[in-house]
Amino acid sequence: MKQNKQGYFGNYGGFFVPETLMPALEELIENYQAAQKDQQFHQELNYYYRQYVGRPSPLYLAAGLTKHCGGAQIYLKREDLNHTGAHKINNTIGQILLAKKMGKKRIIAETGAGQHGVATATATALFGMECFVYMGEEDIRRQALNVFKMKLLGAEVISVNIGSRTLKDAMNEAMRDWVTNVENTYYCIGSVAGPHPYPQMVRDFQSVIGTETRRQILEDASQLPDYIIACVGGGSNAMGLFYPFLNDQDVKIIGVEAAGHGVDTDQHAATLNKGKPGVLHGSYSYILQDQNGQIIPVHSVSAGLDYPGVGPEHSHLKDIERVVYHSVTDKEALAAFHLLCRTDGIIPALESAHALAETVKLAPKLAKEAIIVVNLSGRGDKDVHTVAEIMGVAL
């Protein structure tokens, strides 16, 4: 693969989409570049971050979890406290503002756990646009609450009943819609995946997480963290936290993938740990595939991590060893989910519980002066049914 090309992070990224979409991507690149230089765009974005999303989100020293682990101080970046309950809104407000400036009136999105769907439906309600959300049948079943929320917000949820009926299939259908309706439609991708410029643009919108965290930890602890940790599905909450710290060489960075039933089974979603580079959904990145290049089924208890690809910038950060990528199982994530409920009175999203599980393993090995920042990317309300089902409790 070529290097130093537009839209590449090292060897990864690019635009692997049908020709029909290329002019739309060129238009998006041009408009996004203009928006980046536009003070008014940033002022508007910051206004909505502050007055609508509720930013900055707190950086909370989790006293209970820290005491429980008996090692490093554990700070939680409280993206769960954002409007709509997750980091996803940082991106959708940015993209929908941009779409509005581009004169687009019809918005489409894919969603796994439903958080990006809800965040897109929220932003389109706010700005008065039409919204269609593609969601796998299996995820619709797992995330009934979010499906209903999207409908309340005026979005149409389109059930995808082909393939594995999860996030990747929802993304395929969204791409097909975009190919068909490209002339009036804006595709609001929810992660740092997809063709250029999405991985870069979504990272930029999400990097408000890391920018705030850096300032907050310096104010609160007068030092940078020793570790920052986030879960990685497509990888947007992780890129958002990591990006402003990439040049801080003393800050160790850990991304946590979903090991499902275990990385040595065929039921996991640990793309960077077990995958190989290839092309999926418009970019060259690590993907979970068989020897013939067919995408293989993935599993995670968390619908938001249940994806066979990962953002291309993560693939680059893995190869250059700036970030290490570990994985935790469904069981470990569920244990961490229950733990945080009890230690700090916070019900985390199952996605975020993966980052917490890694933290629970790491913190006891570190000195009490050490600092870990974990991205608590979302709240667990949407997962209460899943957890109850696993516990055998009928709600």
Next chain:
Amino acid sequence: MSNRIDVCFAKLKTSGEKAFIPFITAGDPDLATTVKLVQAMAAAGADIIELGVPYSEPVADGPVIQAATQRSLKTGTTLTEILKTVRVIRQTATVPLVLMSYYNPILQYRLDKFVADAVAAGVDGVIVPDLPVEEAQPLAQAAAAAGLHLIPLVAPTTTDNRLVAIAAQAQGFIYCVSITGVTGARQQVNTEIAALTRRVQAVSTLPVAVGFGVSTPEQAAVVAKQCDAVIVGSAIVKVIEQSPGTAVSQVAEMVKEFKAAL
């Protein structure tokens, strides 16, 4: 040795004919039937035949070809097996063969190995629907060196700047996507296709083929007035889906009707 696609279009130009290019998904319902279908379509007058390589994430395809892809993958079809099948076909047929494959199966096969094996098997061209000109260089170079044509797609949304870049790298023919959308039948064929084919003809001397959304001989006849070749996929694949037992003879009949309409 010259490429069979070029020879085919040169011959048709002399006789004043339009090319008919049917598409089927290789391995649907199985590769043995693919051999029979190709032989029957060639005998029925197909000028070039497109064989789809199944991929688990066919984002440019509508429901009919998605379903064919799933049927084919279920029987374990791989690119390696398809190339073996092409060798079998080549024992009896000289019809030009074009593979239509998404990029990842080719990438995982390895570009240089794919190009060498495809040419050795008797493949004449390859169409990669998710490989725009920006990303096509590695495959284009390998293919050009081996004499395999990398056939580009252009769409109604393609700008003039892009057309020039695409035409500069194009080989074999230029595939005009008649509509903004995925593969599959449409009630109406896009009558504005002439605008696109004229723009293509202004920047390239290569033959122009039109596909996506052409499903009846009547539509094919309308489209053929604006181009050198008409491609039909979903309408044929649908017949294979509905009556796998009699597909070979039915598809041959269809090919005759389409060819006669051009």
